[in-house]
Amino acid sequence: MTLARQIVLAARPEAAPGPEHFRLEQRDLPPLGDGQMRVRLVWMSLDPYMRGRMSAAKSYAAPIEVGAPMQAGAVAEVMESRHPGFAPGDVVLGYFPWSDMAVSDGAGVMKLDQGVAPLSAWLGVLGMPGFTGWVGLNRIAEGKAGETIVVSAATGAVGSLVCQLARARDMRVIGVAGGAAKCARAVADYGADVCLDHRAAPDARTLSRQIAEAAPAGVDVYFENVGGKTLEAVLPRMNDHGRIAVCGMIAWYSGAEAPPPLPPAWQLILTRRLRVQGFIVTDHQAQYGAFLAELAPLVGAGAIRWQETVAEGLEAAPAAFLSLLAGGNDGKQLVRIGADPVGV
Numbered sequence: 001m002t003l004a005r006q007i008v009l010a011a012r013p014e015a016a017p018g019p020e021h022f023r024l025e026q027r028d029l030p031p032l033g034d035g036q037m038r039v040r041l042v043w044m045s046l047d048p049y050m051r052g053r054m055s056a057a058k059s060y061a062a063p064i065e066v067g068a069p070m071q072a073g074a075v076a077e078v079m080e081s082r083h084p085g086f087a088p089g090d091v092v093l094g095y096f097p098w099s100d101m102a103v104s105d106g107a108g109v110m111k112l113d114q115g116v117a118p119l120s121a122w123l124g125v126l127g128m129p130g131f132t133g134w135v136g137l138n139r140i141a142e143g144k145a146g147e148t149i150v151v152s153a154a155t156g157a158v159g160s161l162v163c164q165l166a167r168a169r170d171m172r173v174i175g176v177a178g179g180a181a182k183c184a185r186a187v188a189d190y191g192a193d194v195c196l197d198h199r200a201a202p203d204a205r206t207l208s209r210q211i212a213e214a215a216p217a218g219v220d221v222y223f224e225n226v227g228g229k230t231l232e233a234v235l236p237r238m239n240d241h242g243r244i245a246v247c248g249m250i251a252w253y254s255g256a257e258a259p260p261p262l263p264p265a266w267q268l269i270l271t272r273r274l275r276v277q278g279f280i281v282t283d284h285q286a287q288y289g290a291f292l293a294e295l296a297p298l299v300g301a302g303a304i305r306w307q308e309t310v311a312e313g314l315e316a317a318p319a320a321f322l323s324l325l326a327g328g329n330d331g332k333q334l335v336r337i338g339a340d341p342v343g344v
């Protein structure tokens with residue numbers, strides 16, 4: 001028997017989650033059956049969508065049952081294998097429990113090429129968040145040279161890549177981020193022409209005026225990551241035939257900010273002939289190869305920048321997740337669960 005530590009959902013939060021909604025447990029992992037492998041987690045990803053899985057509400061991802069382990073994308077090392085496709089020492093990417101050890105049947109698990117980038121990058125710029133930014137900009141918003149794009153959560157795992165890809169195709173990039181330091185990074189590292197601090201703006205009207213100044217020709221594309229005050233501020237600035245890629249709305253995940261009334265926005269969608277399209281990255285999995293073919297060489301050449309916030313150890317995961325929801329992360333929020341076999 002191998003002892004694993006894992007973090008389970010202790011209770012469902014009604015509003016903002018807290019430490020009381022998580023519990024650290026130990027459990028024995030059973031001996032491996034045919035077709036199974038045992039992995040040790042190295043890097044674990046924390047992502048805003050996990051807030052949705054803590055709730056019982058119907059969504060695109062099934063709720064986690066109370067008492068069951070939280071789940072995450074993670075990079076792991078195979079320690080023992082009775083699976084024909086994986087051998088001890090392989091480094092893999094997959095979905096695993098928030099745990100230090102796990103048993104997997106290999107479903108949805110992919111072997112990683114260890115030479116392309118630091119292993120942690122497979123959870124950020126080369127992983128689900130980076131792919132989300134690429135899908136949203138290319139397939140949903142269809143951003144074009146010469147257009148103006150607003151990117152909210154502009155320094156986050158998704159937004160920081162959207163800014164860089166938009167800049168590379170000669171769009172005017174207006175980032176929106178929380179705080180002066182993040183805004184400075186959006187301009188210096190991610191190619192934003194301007195970055196507006198939504199936390200410093202007292203209300204949506206002020207932020208909207210700042211957007212109008214930063215986008216004298218109006219906004220053609222809004223890459224929507226947050227909802228809330230930022231959405232309210234951007235909507236009136238949308239040009240005719242503008243596009244909104246609805247990727248996320250973190251301001252509302254825990255019910256903190258009430259959504260603005262729909263009718264005014266609904267009217268704008270008509271009068272400005274906006275195309276508003278929600279998307280979920282997993283629906284676009286067939287494009288992941290095309291994304292990697294474009295991004296991996298850029299990452300290898302050092303042409304893409306990213307930032308990571310690393311929490312140390314499995315026990316630190318709940319606090320790091322709560323901090324992510326409040327904007328405490330700078331770039332991709334990770335948890336280092338065990339030693340990185342590549343030694344970074």
Ligand SMILES: NC(=O)c1ccc[n+]([C@@H]2O[C@H](COP(=O)([O-])OP(=O)(O)OC[C@H]3O[C@@H](n4cnc5c(N)ncnc54)[C@H](OP(=O)(O)O)[C@@H]3O)[C@@H](O)[C@H]2O)c1
Pocket residue numbers: 047048049128129132153154155156157158159176177178179182198225226228229230246247248249250251252279280281282324325326327328329330331332333
């Ligand atoms: N549709 C999909 O398939 C898909 C896939 C991945 C992610 N997403 C969504 O994309 C968004 C970004 O995800 P990510 O992984 O890149 O996270 P992230 O941007 O790295 O981290 C979340 C950020 O959201 C911002 N934030 C938190 N509360 C806010 C509020 N009330 N108002 C404005 N901003 C707030 C904070 O940045 P500031 O400090 O700058 O405010 C925080 O750092 C999330 O909404 C997520 O759910 C969607």
